Amino acid sequence: MAETTHGTGGLKYDSSRRSWPNEFNIFIALVIIVAIFEVLGQLLPYMNGQSFLFDTNDRFDSIFNEARLRIIILQVAIIGIISLGVTQVIISGGIDLSSGPLVAATAMIVMSFAQTELVNGNPNPKAVFGDWAFDLPVIVPIIVGLIFGAFIGAINGILIAFTRIPPFIATLGMFLICRGIAQWWTRGQPVSFPTESYAALGAGMMPVVWFIMLAVVCHVLLRYTVYGKHTYAIGSNEDAARMSGINVRRHKVLIYMIASMLAAFAAIILSSKNLTAQSGMGLFYELYAIAMAVIGGVSLTGGRGSIIGTVLGAMVFGVIQSGFTYIKLDAYFQIMAMGAIIISAVVLDKWRQQRAATRI
Amino acid sequence: MSDIILETRDLTKYYGGVHALEGADFTLRKGEHVAIMGDNGAGKSTFVRQITGVEPRTRGEIIFDGKPVHFDGPLDARQAGIEAVFQTLALADDLDVSDNLFLGREKTWANWLGPFRFLDYKAMRADTIAALEKTAVKIPNIRNTIQYMSGGQRQCVAIARTATFHSKLTIMDEPTAALGVQETAQVENIIRTLKEQGEPLILISHNMRQVMDLVDRIIVFRRGRIVANLNKDDTDGQDVVAYITGAKTQPEYAGAA
Structure with missing residues (x-):
């Protein structure tokens, strides 16, 4: 029996009865999921003994299959950034369904301020504005994007806080409004050919760098500030x-x-990475972002969850997606299986809470 | 005038045709502990809900700390210095003890960061332990979230919160109704601490022993009216029960009953 100094009134505190941090469970789930894919890879006859996690080519001096790890983390980084904001919204007892279309609308608007004048010596064929909008400093599209995000988020927040309509309805309305804005902006035309400095924002592993940096900031915000x-x-x-x-x-x-500004920033990184913005981008992103948070232990009833959990949830999400591709699961089944996994995550969380409540 | 913290004149509340509270004239001096007793439906809780601004009053005046006041809600009352512990506790289940104790008035640093200013966990936890130890409240681990605590522990946290922040007036509505013997003793200890610190208290209770132990004065409500204003030293349990049941009414309140 371990004692701590935190008890008052001379009570002894048995730290062995303290429940595990929830994040630890998610980490274990992550390890188990990786192990399952590894075993499946060895057992399934059509896999030819390929490894999920380890480097089996022996061409490089690495233990792990770095290419796969890179793809996993790169895949989740951008939705992960949205998920950081969604986590905060859900912890406060709300929900944000507008983030996916907001990504599309922001990307369209921002890209219009990030275009370059000459493409291979020819005038930019996708130009949205006149000459004044070409080759602006990279800070201009970033600020435009963040202001647009803050504006949409403020409307969401004001609707929810002052008219007291349910967050689900308010953000569902904003979901459609943003998708409409994305399509109206250029009448459905994609916006392309950004400046070099804009393209650098999301090039290579930059989305991962942004994701990690923003995750640290959000973690500090949630854990250590008023x-x-x-x-x-x-x-x-x-x-x-x-x-x-x-x-x-x-x-x-x-x-x-804050949630919408994070989604807007994700839009900047995504459009920079893709070098183009389309009105249909960000499809299902709002649901995937919510899924990452929920898998990461953020309770939909509010009050519970953490950024560490959400980051681990994003990793679980990425590993499952990558694993499905690895075992050559049909794309249609992948989406169905994802749905089943999100449901099980919520069921497990409920079950765990009930168990914790009965062992006071 | 100067030593009266709270005064009500002709305080009245009707719920439709129901006269829940009728013409309550009440004064509370600084440092005084007063109990409000009466049968269920006698108007005790209604009286408290008018003072704390939970409901708008039908008629009458409330003078708090020398000024007439009109609270729009419990938050208004709290900011004016009236701290109330209600039967339904205002605690956040997913936060721990010190978080709840300091909720809305956290100790912070780097205050120039506005809403993003940093929490001073160390100071808040130290103060929490000191506050709980002073009131002899027993909590196994102040870093446990409230959801894993018993009703008594929750009640103690809620009351420790009112005792920690020096308010001008504390109101407790049946604070020990759902508690066991030991927990009741803890709450009573906190009330004695408030008395030593000279902080005024209005206590609603059905527990005659508790009331006789703790307060200076007993106000008896019956059918929405005040029927007795008794000094503890001039009365006893029998006497109070007689007023509660309607067997007796003080002459100055004779018109009421």
């Missing part, structure tokens, strides 16, 4: 938060603004 504490408090017991003097309305607007 903003984070109040976000958890509102998700946990909104009335208690209000009674404690927290300005719940203002705080909600702030949370939705």
Whole structure:
């Protein structure tokens, strides 16, 4: 029996009865999922003994299959950035369905301010504005994008906080509005040919760098600042938060603004990586971002979850996607299996909470 | 005037045709502990809900700390310095003890960061332990979230919160109704601490022993009206029960009953 100094009134505290941090469970799930794919790879007759995790080519001096790891992390990085904001919204007891279309709308708008004048010596065939919008400094499209994100997020937040309509409805409306904006902006035409400095934002492994940096920032925000504490408090017991003097309305607007700015930043990175923006991009991103958070242990009832959990949830998401491709599962089945996994994650979380509640 | 913290004049509340509270004249001096007793439906809780701004009053005046006040909600009352512990506790289940104790008034550093200013966990936890130890509240681990705590521990946290932040007036609505013997003793200890610190208290309770132990004065409500204003030293349990049941009414309130 271990004791700590945290007990008061001379009570002994048995730390062996403390529940594990939820993040640890997700990490174990991640390890188990990797192991399952590794075993499947060895067992399935059509796999020819390829390894999921390890380097079997022996051409390089590496233990792991670095190419696959890179692809996994690169695949989840951009949706992962959205998921960081969605995590905060869900912890506060809300939901944000507008992030996918917001990515499309922001990418279209931002790309219009990031175009270069000459493509291989010819005038840019996809030009949206006149000459003044060519070859602007890279900071211009970034700021335009973040302001647009903040604006959409503020509308979401104000609707939810002041008219008290459910977050599901408010952001569902914004979902359609943003998709409409994305299509109207250029009447459906893609916007392409960014400047070199803009293209550098999302080139190579840059999305991963941004994801890690923003994850650290969001982790600090949620864990160590008043903003984070109040976000958890509102998700946990909104009335208690209000009674404690927290300005719940203002705080909600702030949370939705931050979430939408993160989605807008993801749009910048995505359009830079793809070198183009299309009105149809970001399909299902809002659902995948919610899925990453939920797999990562963020409770849809609010008050529970963490950025570390969401990052691990994103990794689980990426590993499963990559694993399905690795065992050559049909693309149609991949989407179905993903749905099943999200449902099981929520069921497991509920089951775990109930078990924790019965062993006080 | 100067030593009266709270005064109500003709405080009245009707719920439609139901006269829940009728013409309550009440004064509370600084440092005084007063109990409100009465049968169920006598108007005790209604009286408290008017003072704390939970409901708008039908008629009457509330003078708090020398000024007439009109609270739009419990938050208003709290900011004015009235701290209330309600039967439904205002705690956030997913936060731990010190988070709840300091919710809305966190200790912070780097305050220029506005809403993103940093929490001073160390100071808050140290203060929490000190506050709980002073009130002899027993919590196994202050870093446990509230959801894993018993009703008594929750109640103690809620009350420790009111005791930690020096308010001008504390109101407790049946704070020990759902508690066991030991937990009740802890809550009573906190109330004694408040008395030593000279902080005024309005206590609603059905527990005659508790009331006789803790307060200076007993106000008895019956059918929405005040029927007695008794000094503890001039009365006893029998006497109070007589007022509660309607066997007796003080002459100055005779018109009420």
